Structure formats: structure tokens, C-alpha cells
Amino acid sequence: MGAYRNNIDAVRALVRDSEVHRDVYIDAEVFDLEMEHLFPNSWVYIGHASQLAKPGDFITATIGRQPVLATRHSDGSVHVLFNRCPHKGVKIASEACGNTGKFFRCPYHAWSFKTDGSLLAIPLKKGYESTGFEESPASIGLTPVKHVKIYRDFIFAKLNDGGLSFEDYFGESLSTIDNMVDRSPEGKLVVQAAPIRYMHTCNWKMLVENQTDTCHPMVAHESSAGTAVKVWTREKGDSTDTPMAVQLYAPFMSPYEFYEKSGIRIWPNGHGHTGVSNSIHSDYSQIPGYFDKMVATYGEARAKEILGETRHNTIYFPNIMVKGPVQILRHFIPIAVDKTLVESWVFRLVGAPDMLYERALMYNRFINAPTSIVGHDDLEMYERAQEGLRSNGNQWVNLQRLYEDGEKSDVTEVINGTSERQMRNQFHAWVKFMTQDMTERAEAAE
Amino acid sequence: MNEKAIADFVYEEARLLDAMQWEGWLGLYHAEARYWVPLEWQQQDPVLQPSLMYEDVLLLKVRVERLSGERTFSQKPKSRCHHLLQAPQIVECNAETGVFKARTSFLYTETRGDTLERYSGWASHELIAIDGAFKIKLKRIDLINFDAPFGNIQLFM
Ligand code: FES
Ligand SMILES: [Fe+2]
Numbered sequence: 001m002g003a004y005r006n007n008i009d010a011v012r013a014l015v016r017d018s019e020v021h022r023d024v025y026i027d028a029e030v031f032d033l034e035m036e037h038l039f040p041n042s043w044v045y046i047g048h049a050s051q052l053a054k055p056g057d058f059i060t061a062t063i064g065r066q067p068v069l070a071t072r073h074s075d076g077s078v079h080v081l082f083n084r085c086p087h088k089g090v091k092i093a094s095e096a097c098g099n100t101g102k103f104f105r106c107p108y109h110a111w112s113f114k115t116d117g118s119l120l121a122i123p124l125k126k127g128y129e130s131t132g133f134e135e136s137p138a139s140i141g142l143t144p145v146k147h148v149k150i151y152r153d154f155i156f157a158k159l160n161d162g163g164l165s166f167e168d169y170f171g172e173s174l175s176t177i178d179n180m181v182d183r184s185p186e187g188k189l190v191v192q193a194a195p196i197r198y199m200h201t202c203n204w205k206m207l208v209e210n211q212t213d214t215c216h217p218m219v220a221h222e223s224s225a226g227t228a229v230k231v232w233t234r235e236k237g238d239s240t241d242t243p244m245a246v247q248l249y250a251p252f253m254s255p256y257e258f259y260e261k262s263g264i265r266i267w268p269n270g271h272g273h274t275g276v277s278n279s280i281h282s283d284y285s286q287i288p289g290y291f292d293k294m295v296a297t298y299g300e301a302r303a304k305e306i307l308g309e310t311r312h313n314t315i316y317f318p319n320i321m322v323k324g325p326v327q328i329l330r331h332f333i334p335i336a337v338d339k340t341l342v343e344s345w346v347f348r349l350v351g352a353p354d355m356l357y358e359r360a361l362m363y364n365r366f367i368n369a370p371t372s373i374v375g376h377d378d379l380e381m382y383e384r385a386q387e388g389l390r391s392n393g394n395q396w397v398n399l400q401r402l403y404e405d406g407e408k409s410d411v412t413e414v415i416n417g418t419s420e421r422q423m424r425n426q427f428h429a430w431v432k433f434m435t436q437d438m439t440e441r442a443e444a445a446e
Numbered sequence: 447m448n449e450k451a452i453a454d455f456v457y458e459e460a461r462l463l464d465a466m467q468w469e470g471w472l473g474l475y476h477a478e479a480r481y482w483v484p485l486e487w488q489q490q491d492p493v494l495q496p497s498l499m500y501e502d503v504l505l506l507k508v509r510v511e512r513l514s515g516e517r518t519f520s521q522k523p524k525s526r527c528h529h530l531l532q533a534p535q536i537v538e539c540n541a542e543t544g545v546f547k548a549r550t551s552f553l554y555t556e557t558r559g560d561t562l563e564r565y566s567g568w569a570s571h572e573l574i575a576i577d578g579a580f581k582i583k584l585k586r587i588d589l590i591n592f593d594a595p596f597g598n599i600q601l602f603m
Contacts, residue, residue: 193495198597223512245502245504245505343595384519
């Protein structure tokens with residue numbers, strides 16, 4: 001018998017003002033409840049519309065544990081559908097992406113569906129005559145996910161009917177997506193390649209928290225970024241140009257004061273970002289020809305404004321991080337309480353010089369790959385935490401740095417960049433979306 | 447600089463890696479060399495297509511130096527590796543043009559602590575002869591499951 005199912009008070013008690021109980025990371029029942037409540041109550045990232053360029057293109061995804069697919073229909077519309085045959089439940093699309101042609105055909109008994117999900121044909125149709133089939137949910141075809149929003153080509157979906165609208169859920173945080181898209185001289189991003197995939201044997205929230213943890217790089221990454229700086233200093237000779245690789249590694253060694261000043265902005269519902277006034281992405285070399293193209297599109301003042309925004313990591317609660325200045329989106333996909341699949345996607349800025357894409361791809365393989373030494377540093381820490389948290393010595397994880405009495409939740413604020421406030425912000429949202437439909441259900445039962 | 451010399455070179459590289467003689471291993475690489483692990487099937491472009499690794503000698507030195515770093519926590523305990531190679535297939539052996547290429551099917555094992563991971567694929571070597579010795583210009587590792595989500599791969603295939 002678990003302690004948390006049907007026990008809303010126990011779930012709430014896992015999060016305190018400045019600490020959280022270890023069960024949020026290590027308890028399998030809490031994980032199950034996240035899959036059943038937190039993810040269905042949240043707006044979850046499905047993919048990017050450029051992955052669905054042509055009619056018949058599809059991608060698959062999961063929301064919590066539920067398989068879904070997104071398709072491009074013949075009229076150009078995008079549909080998000082449950083990836084389950086209405087007949088006996090077989091998954092309709094089994095690959096990460098592909099093109100299904102004019103229709104989906106279930107491999108089990110050949111029911112077929114239009115690319116908007118509607119039922120096209122059933123073999124031996126006669127057998128359903130006067131069975132009342134029209135009344136069954138199977139007759140509509142693949143069940144659509146009702147709440148879908150495509151924001152500047154980013155496809156989001158929410159499974160549950162209750163809760164916040166897309167606009168209320170994300171609010172001002174969408175400014176990070178806006179900035180990333182505006183960095184294209186044509187105002188357009190495309191996904192051109194598969195993501196880098198990296199399996200983490202730890203809870204998904206450790207990764208999400210780490211994105212705004214500014215007190216770890218100079219410590220944990222001394223091994224990778226620190227060594228890169230050391231080797232370059234020793235070997236550079238009279239070279240005056242810092243190679244792109246060193247430009248990407250070196251800022252990880254920035255001191256605490258750098259992060260303190262660069263700031264964190266928090267938003268309602270668990271969203272927030274590091275790098276308000278400047279960031280580890282601020283000092284990369286100019287890419288020849290890029291600024292001129294931006295000026296041609298936006299005018300000089302606006303171009304400067306767009307490129308002057310060098311936000312570091314933006315968390316879109318619950319499980320993606322967007323990095324505008326290098327066009328990367330990381331998706332933290334929970335598999336089990338101690339297992340998380342990380343997919344790191346790179347966007348290409350349409351109309352921008354190739355070198356920007358080259359830099360983004362380089363950043364992704366340096367920092368986010370199973371072959372990345374920076375990634376090794378981080379994963380080692382998560383794995384040690386996943387094991388260490390089994391200790392009964394102390395059951396609480398401390399998130400107290402720069403905590404102030406009476407700290408408000410669900411507000412927008414800019415704060416000291418070494419604060420753990422964004423983690424507290426996330427856990428406030430965690431309780432909210434975890435218990436939202438538990439509350440509704442409890443009220444309905446009264 | 448015959449076919450046997452190419453094969454011997456490939457075996458010697460694997461031996462140095464298995465023996466964790468990193469400095470000796472780095473010494474096999476030409477100053478302009480690249481070490482490439484593609485992320486796509488039959489990938490053509492290491493720069494504008496994503497790769498798992500595409501490193502020059504400076505970056506390889508960073509990796510090697512890091513392996514013995516005092517604060518390299520992902521190497522406490524240390525990893526070890528083993529290369530099981532099929533006989534290298536000589537793709538080109540032309541002393542006149544100076545082009546020497548081999549392709550070697552491999553099974554690579556990396557262990558750390560109690561875990562053991564296996565990877566399989568093909569290693570392609572592009573060598574040049576300098577003063578009667580080969581140097582690596584390009585080592586390319588094509589994994590059969592390049593698109594799988596791996597955990598940390600810390601050493602060299
Ligand atoms: S399960 Fe799909 S047609 Fe029968
Ligand atoms: Fe990190």
C-alpha cells in the first residue's frame with residue numbers, strides 16, 4: 001500500500017517552502033501520480049511543425065505514459081491524436097517520425113484512417129451492420145487530443161479538460177520562444193535532423209532543476225570546461241583567435257559573481273530562465289554576414305534588441321528547456337522514477353549563415369551528448385544523487401539558497417542569479433499541477 | 447607501407463587504447479586529424495549534420511587530460527575498455543598518392559564500476575605516411591545503433 005495515492009494531503013506535504021521530500025525523486029508511486037496527474041494537467045511539448053513539412057508526415061510522442069502522434073493532414077492542418085487503434089488498441093505509428101501517405105492503416109486488421117484521424121474504411125464492413133457500431137467511440141477513428149496549441153510552430157498539447165488555457169499557462173514566458181524564432185532573418189526555424197539522445201539513470205526533475213542551477217558549473221565542470229581552458233591556455237601559442245570550441249567551453253568556468261549578476265527571471269506556473277542581463281552565451285564571436293541580414297529584416301534597433309537577448313536556459317514547466325542563442329531545445333522524457341530519456345534538438349535559423357547552425361550542432365555535441373565530457377560531469381552528479389537520496393540520514397532536499405520569508409508564488413520577478421528560487425518556483429507548480437485534478441475529483445465526490 | 451603495415455597500425459592503435467596509454471595513442475594522430483562518430487547512417491557531412499563526436503587534436507588532448515584529473519568525478523572509479531577487432535579490410539593502399547585506408551569491424555566494451563556496456567560498428571582509418579610511419583588523418587566510427595540513447599561513453603572506440 002502506497003502512501004500517496006488518494007492522499008492529496010500527503011502529496012502536498014512533500015513540498016515545503018524551501019525544501020522537498022526525497023520521495024519526489026525516488027518513490028515509484030509519486031512517479032505514477034506524476035504520469036497520471038502532473039503531465040495530463042500540463043501543456044506538454046509534442047514537437048515542431050517543421051517536422052511535419054508534407055501531408056502525411058507524422059511524429060510520435062508521449063504525454064506522461066500515453067502515446068500520441070501528430071500528423072499533417074492533406075489540407076495542411078496539424079492534428080494530435082492518441083496513438084491507438086480504436087479497434088483493439090494497436091499503436092498506429094511505431095517510428096519516431098515518417099510519412100504515412102494518404103492514410104494510416106492499422107497493421108493488425110487493416111482498419112484505416114485519414115491523416116486527420118477520422119475512420120476511412122474497415123474490412124468486412126457488413127459485419128458491423130445493425131450492431132450499433134455508429135454509437136461506439138471506435139466509429140470516429142483515432143481519438144483526437146482536444147487541447148492542442150501551435151505557437152510559432154511549436155506544438156503543445158494538454159490531455160485533461162480542466163486547468164489553464166495555453167495563454168494562462170505560459171504567459172510571458174513565451175518571450176523566449178519568440179526570441180529564438182526572431183533570430184532567424186526570415187522569422188522561421190526548422191528541424192533538419194534527429195536529436196541527440198542520452199539515457200539518464202536518474203529522476204527527470206534532477207535534470208530540469210539543473211538547468212537553472214548556476215552554482216554547479218564552476219565546480220562540477222572543472223573537469224571538462226576547466227581542463228579545456230587549461231589545455232588551450234597552454235597550447236595556443238601566439239594564436240589570437242579563440243576557436244569556436246573553446247568559446248563554447250570556457251564560459252562554463254565563469255565565477256559565482258558572473259552568475260549573481262546575470263540574474264534569474266521567474267514566471268508563474270513553474271517557468272523561468274537564467275541569464276537575464278547577460279549569460280554564458282553573450283560573448284561568442286560574430287558570425288560574418290549575420291547581423292546585416294538581421295538588420296535587413298528587422299531594422300538596426302530591433303535587430304540589436306533581438307540579438308542582445310542572450311537568455312541562458314529557459315524552463316518551460318514541466319519538462320523542456322529552451323536555449324535561444326544556440327537554438328537548442330532539450331526534452332526531458334520521464335521513463336521511470338529513476339530513468340529519463342533526454343532528447344536534445346537543434347533548430348536551424350532559416351535564412352541565417354551556415355556557421356550559426358554549425359555552432360549550434362557543436363554546442364549540442366559538446367554539452368548534451370552521451371559522448372560529451374560536460375554531460376558526463378552532470379550525469380555523474382544525478383546518479384550519485386539518485387543513490388544518495390536513499391539514505392535515511394536526512395529525508396529532505398534543501399532548496400533554500402536566497403530564500404526569503406513570505407516569498408510569493410506565481411509571480412514574475414527578476415532575482416539574483418545564484419538563487420534557488422526557480423527550483424522553488426517549479427515545486428510550487430509541481431504541487432499545483434499534481435493535485436489540480438485530485439482537487440477537482442475530491443470536490444466532485446463531495 | 448604495405449597492406450600488412452596498415453592492419454598492424456590499426457591493431458596497435460587498439461592495443462594502446464586498451465592499455466590506456468593515452469599519450470602514445472595521441473601520438474598516432476596527425477596535427478590536423480579528426481576523430482568522428484557520426485549520428486546518421488552513412489553520414490556525409492560532419493559540420494552541418496549532427497555528430498556524437500567530431501574532435502580535433504586539441505579536443506582529444508582535453509579528453510585525455512581530463513581522464514586523470516583530480517576532480518573528474520565520472521572517472522572515480524576509472525573506466526576500462528576492450529577492442530575486439532575483425533581483420534581490417536584494406537580499402538586503399540597507394541604509396542604514390544599517399545592514400546591509405548582501412549575499414550575494421552569491431553566490438554567495443556567499456557566498463558566502469560559494476561557496469562559493462564557493449565557497442566558494435568565499423569572503424570574507418572584514413573592514414574598518411576610521414577617519414578616512414580603512419581599518422582591518422584581521420585578516424586571514423588560508425589555505430590550500428592548510432593541513434594540509440596546511450597549513457598556516458600567516456601573512453602575512445
Ligand atoms: S487493432 Fe487495429 S484494426 Fe484491429
Ligand atoms: Fe552542468
